[in-house]
Amino acid sequence: MTDCGCDKAKESLEEYLHNELCKDDASDIREHIENCPECSGEHRVGLVLREAVQRACQEAAPEDLRDQVLARIRTIQAEHA
Structure with a gap:
């Protein structure tokens, strides 16, 4: 495979993190990330951010806050x- 370069890797990082790239493109990005310290660092940051967002989306608002919001809507x- 040929190195896709930093510009392509950074441009496609979000899609790569969400498994939205075709197999060949994902392979090119993965290979570049494995061999480029700068893009590898960006990849790690993206992973941490994605995991933090996933955790935050799983949290539920406190019941009393939910009740207050519904009362205000009514x-x-x-x-x-």
Whole structure:
């Protein structure tokens, strides 16, 4: 395979992290990341960020906050009905 270069690797990093690239493109990006310290670092940052977002999306709002928001929505709806 040929080195896709830093520009291509950085441009495609998001799609690579989400497994949205075709097999050949993913292979090129993976090979470049394995051999480029700068892009490897960006890849690690992307992985950490993706994992943090996934964890944050799994958290639920406290029940009392949920109740307050729903009560406020009902109040606003009643005022505009």
